[in-house]
Amino acid sequence: MTHDSQLNGSVIAGGAGFIGPTLVGRLLDEGRHVFVFDNFTRGKAAYLDKYAGSGRLTIRRTELASRNDCESALASAAAICNVDEVWHLAANSDIPAGIEDPDIDFTSTFQTTFELLRAMQPLGIRDFHFASSSAVYGDFGSQTLHEGLGPLFPISNYGAMKLASEAQASAAAERFLRRLNIFRFPNVVGIPATHGVILDFIHKLAATPDELHVLGDGSQQKSYLHVSDLVAAMLVIRARERSSKTELVNIGASDAGVTVKWIAEQVVLRVNPSARIVFGSGSKGWIGDVPRFSYSSEKMHSYGWAPAMGSEAAVLRAIDEIARQESI
Ligand SMILES: NC(=O)c1ccc[n+]([C@@H]2O[C@H](COP(=O)([O-])OP(=O)(O)OC[C@H]3O[C@@H](n4cnc5c(N)ncnc54)[C@H](O)[C@@H]3O)[C@@H](O)[C@H]2O)c1
16 A cells, blocks of 8 residues: 555554544544554454445554554554554553453553554654543542642552553653643443443343342442543544643543442343342442542533533433443
8 A cells, every 4th residue: 555645544542442433433534544453352343343434444453562563553554644643542441350460451551552652753653642541540539630639649550550651651742742632531431332330230130130239339429421422522632722732631521420329220220120239348349449539520621521411311321322232
């Protein structure tokens, strides 16, 4: 294939998972060539089938934590068109698994960031959009989480490696990046669901239809954002004129959120109304879980963005979408 310098390209690292496909659709709509690099530990090429006809989507199995693999994937994209941005979505999204084995987050959450940034510089790719997480904050109790808080003490390996990735990207911004966007979001829901509380409950009910066992006492309360709102917010930030190189934003619903108990009840109502809900003990679902937090999205709101759905509406819509995904 010859190089098309008129065509702009976007790399989406980890683009075959949950959030990636929605972003792929939006970037294809902009007329870009989209390159999805994913090792398919959690993602599936099939999630991107609906875009296959565009002629501007390239999917490549890539281990992004491997220097050779990462470099050659980025170089192959740059040989096709003018690749000017990388969206980094690849990470371990199984937080409890990362607590059991810290190597998982070191490799998939941090090393992927390190290798991507390292491979971008010689190719002159200078815009980096990073999917960070509310997990970088750790447990601030009832204090509202806003971007100015610090020092940050994450309580999961996942959160620690996200924070280390933010720091690594910041150093790269000093060195060669033109634009660095760091998006911190809490819980995102929708399809194709690859993980998360709703999918977990639906799988549990499929295994034991009469009982739903919940980790913790169900009092954990968090805000939830629908994936369509998340992607819209990320694109608002990317399009915004600004003088600073680096932007750090929380993206979340600004309501108080919903409890795990409420989500369990809604899933049971949709899947099997006669099932009994059995709660565990303690307010944490797992070590490293932050049971309750209030999230500030004031900065995003000041940029004119607000989610179309609050936490309740986002969760209800996602339950329906995921139940259909799982053929229920
Ligand atoms: N979904 C949420 O609620 C949420 C909340 C906060 C932050 N985030 C972050 O947003 C990003 C996207 O989340 P998601 O929900 O789509 O997760 P996901 O697990 O569905 O997608 C991540 C993708 O990265 C791929 N991947 C993982 N390690 C890789 C590696 N070493 N090499 C190549 N590919 C690799 C997986 O196969 C998967 O397709 C992640 O970085 C996640 O940490 C998500």
